[in-house]
Amino acid sequence: MCDRCLRLIVKADDDDFLDSLELTHAERQLLEKLYKEGEESIADLLELQGKALDEAIQELSEELAADSDELWKVILQIQDGDYFQDKFEQVVYDAFMPLFNLAGESEAIGINTDAQWEQENKAAAKFAKKLKKLVPAMNNTSADRMIRSFEKAIGAGKTPAERAVLVKEVSKQAASGEEGPFNMNRAVTVARTISTAAANGGKLEGWKQSGQVKKKRWRAANNKRTRKDHREANGQTVDIDKPFRVGGEKLMHPGDPAGSAKQIVKCRCTMQAVF
Numbered sequence: 001m002c003d004r005c006l007r008l009i010v011k012a013d014d015d016d017f018l019d020s021l022e023l024t025h026a027e028r029q030l031l032e033k034l035y036k037e038g039e040e041s042i043a044d045l046l047e048l049q050g051k052a053l054d055e056a057i058q059e060l061s062e063e064l065a066a067d068s069d070e071l072w073k074v075i076l077q078i079q080d081g082d083y084f085q086d087k088f089e090q091v092v093y094d095a096f097m098p099l100f101n102l103a104g105e106s107e108a109i110g111i112n113t114d115a116q117w118e119q120e121n122k123a124a125a126k127f128a129k130k131l132k133k134l135v136p137a138m139n140n141t142s143a144d145r146m147i148r149s150f151e152k153a154i155g156a157g158k159t160p161a162e163r164a165v166l167v168k169e170v171s172k173q174a175a176s177g178e179e180g181p182f183n184m185n186r187a188v189t190v191a192r193t194i195s196t197a198a199a200n201g202g203k204l205e206g207w208k209q210s211g212q213v214k215k216k217r218w219r220a221a222n223n224k225r226t227r228k229d230h231r232e233a234n235g236q237t238v239d240i241d242k243p244f245r246v247g248g249e250k251l252m253h254p255g256d257p258a259g260s261a262k263q264i265v266k267c268r269c270t271m272q273a274v275f
């Protein structure tokens, strides 16, 4: 899909999602800005990761470049190394925690003008930790995709030299962002998953701090790409401190980082407060 088409689809979905949060004009503008910044930070980070991986692969000898165990080792070294772990955590903190705080504050004060929202509250600190847990899961998906592409290249080569050349080509292509786990498409997926988690997590915390919301209701995103499990969850109403049951999992809110990738990646569902 062309970059522009993808952007248009993303924009339409994001508009739906932001509309459901019922924000003031100023909040909405700030939220849109945060969204974009988050997406850009993730895109930059994936680009760096792709380049680092490619540099390591290009340096491998013919023999090692055609050895999938060795390739797997290189991928994990890049991903699990402190450098990228730290970078990812920083992006989560800088780009997505403001979403949590903004959604929380606007909900808490919108419901109860006496409510207080502190940026450094305990719930926010706890949530930041939960959010960071999404990073390894996201990394696993990209490692799997990368190794499958490498294995395909190894399978296609007839001689060791040919295998090494093919592997190095796959690596170069992935680093250029044309396909594979480091492209814009994936940056959008990662950014959206984290932003849904942050915005809904903040919303829920805001309701708790308002002291007036008793229950919450799941609202499935209304489009063709909505998962069956989430369509079925539409309208489900539970106590504010209890989890929703969605596709056999317990989720405190749409995008709950405690859920599996299957239930949260790119989820655009929201919640409604019940008084």
Ligand SMILES: [Zn+2]
Pocket: 220, 221, 226, 227, 230, 254, 267, 268, 269
């Ligand atoms: Zn959903």
